[in-house]
Amino acid sequence: MPTTPPASLTPFLTDAHLPLWEQADAFATGETAARVERMEAAPHQVERKLPQTMAKLGWFGITIPAEYGGMGAGHVARTILIHRLAVVSAAAAAILQAGLIPIGALCHWGTPEQKAQWLPRAAEGSALLSIAVTEPHTGGHIGGIETIAVPTGNGQWVISGEKLHIGNSHLAGLHVVVARTAPADTTASKALTAFLVEHDRKGVSLAPHRARLGLHGFSAGHLILDRVRVPAMAMLGDLGQGLHVAQSSSIVYGRPNLTALSLGLHEAFVSTTATWLSARPRYGAHLADLPVVRDRLGAMQARLQQASCTGYHAVHLLDRGLPCDSILIGAKHTGHELAAATGRDAMELHGAHALDGDYALQRLFRDVQHTYAPAGTGEFQRIHLANTALGTPTTDWSQQLTALPSAAARGQPTAA
Ligand SMILES: Cc1cc2nc3c(=O)[nH]c(=O)nc-3n(C[C@H](O)[C@H](O)[C@H](O)COP(=O)(O)OP(=O)(O)OC[C@H]3O[C@@H](n4cnc5c(N)ncnc54)[C@H](O)[C@@H]3O)c2cc1C
Incomplete structure (x- = not known):
């Protein structure tokens, strides 16, 4: 059933966002909800049907400019889709969000030729993208990346290495x-380069x-690159800008996506807990009637x-083109911490029932563990935030990457 956005979000939503909210709720409670049980029962299978439908709805093009076939609807709009979907299926929302991060990178760092080649396909969903940064040994330490790209001398690059935990790897x-792309002693801000690598290239x-x-x-x-040859035109951004591509995508796209x-x-x-407490009998009434339980x-x-409020406020600032890296980082950090704390309360308020077999709450409890590591672990968020507290913030990607048109932010109708 479609819901109405809470009044607290009114400052961040325009009339153009409301049909999107409704559409996302309808898709989440309809087609998505119908597949949740099957997805849960088959953890060894990759879900392919839902991303196809999301693609048909144009959702992978939510931030892609209209000139490339996208909605150009902005960052609040992107948050609405991921948020509403995650209420019903965090896995479906994860598929959408993981596809949107590399699209953001392409929108900002791509050459006109790269955008013309890939963005229309990404917008219509015939090509899904992934962003492959994390590695087996170096994890979230981008500066330590071991995958190497070596120039061949005839304009090509040969890439070898391994990437791990790559969202949508199999789609x-x-x-x-x-x-x-530079010797080990080169500073990270110059040593790395991003490349566009098709999944069917030899060696992938x-x-x-x-x-x-x-x-x-x-x-x-786990993505393996074994002497994969790519042409010079596959380079995304300039030589040595790989850290910027990875970092900016993580802050401007990854953080808000994980917040949502x-x-x-x-x-x-x-909602699951409120429903449970209202129905669980106790002392001639229900658990929800006990003051101690209500307090929790x-x-x-x-x-x-x-x-x-924190999550929507952050992307609202982004749509407005304001510098808000620290706010985006804080929203992701706080969003996970608060949700995880609520998850623990939810589990405990369901008593032993929460521990029974395939009890539905367990899915939420397991899923929320997956919003800690991606787009910066808690430790890294707090390093950034401490820099802000000390008056020495290190990034301003939010301002630099707000070149994306934002129809919804301007109050214009979207393609939704
Ligand atoms: C659902 C999901 C989706 C993901 N999607 C992608 C994706 O699309 N693309 C991609 O490239 N990666 C992706 N990742 C990987 C994610 O980015 C990494 O998990 C993250 O960067 C941390 O790396 P790691 O898990 O190897 O942990 P490690 O880097 O090994 O860190 C382990 C722990 O040590 C702490 N730590 C490490 N170094 C320091 C330090 N210097 N100071 C303080 N603490 C430190 C960390 O904060 C963490 O708590 C995804 C992960 C998940 C769970």
Whole structure:
């Protein structure tokens, strides 16, 4: 059933956002909800049907400019889609969000030729993208990337290395791969370069999809690059700008996406728990009538409201072209922390029932663990935030990357 956005979000939503909210709710509670059980029961399988439908709705083109076939609807619009979907299926929302991060990178860093080649296909969903930064040994330490790209002398590059936990690894037709293009002692801000690598190039392979703790149906797999040749025109951004491509995409696209994902889960924790407490009999009434229980539910609702306002406020600033890296980072950090705390309350308020077999709440509890690591772990968010507190913030990607047109932010109708 479509819901109405809470009044607290009014400052951040325009009339153009409302049909999108409604459409996202309808898709989430309809087609998505119908597949949730099947996805949960088959953690070893990659979900392919839902991304196809999302593609038909044009959702992978939500931030792609209209001139390339996208909606150009902006960052609040992107948050609406991921948030509403995550209330019903965080895995489906993860598929959408993982596809949108590399699209953001392409929109900002792509040459006119690269955009003309890939953005229309991304917008219509005939090509899904991934962004491949994390590696088996170096993890989130981008400066330590071991994948190397070596020039051949005839204008080509040969890329070798391995990438791990790559969102949509098994769906993507195009990977944005960040590789080392300079000697090990070169500073990270000059040592790395991003490349567009088609999934069917010789030397590109994937380890079989493995079931993860949660987000069943979402692939976050192991990409292997074995002497993969790409032409010079596959370089995304300039030589040595790979750190910028990775970092900017993570801050401007990854952080808000994960904020929206945790917000959807948060909402599901609260509504599931409120429903349970209202129906569970106790002393001739229900658990929801006990003051101590209500107190805890009230705390959950307070966290949800805080996460909701913080998350939408952050992307609203982004749509306005204001410098807000620190706000985006804080929203992702707070969004996960608050949702995880509410998840714990939800589990405990369901008592032993929460621990029974395939109890639905377990899916939410497992899924929320997946909003901690991507787009910056808590430790890295707090390093950034401490810099802000000390008056020495290190990035301003939000201002630099707001070249994307934003019809919804201007109050114009979207293609939705
Ligand atoms: C659902 C999901 C989707 C993902 N999607 C993608 C994707 O699309 N593309 C991609 O490239 N990656 C993706 N990732 C990977 C994600 O970016 C990494 O998990 C993250 O960067 C951390 O790397 P790691 O897990 O190897 O942990 P590590 O880097 O090994 O870190 C382990 C722990 O040590 C802490 N730590 C490490 N170094 C420091 C330090 N210097 N100071 C303080 N603490 C430190 C970390 O904060 C963390 O708590 C995804 C992960 C998940 C769970």
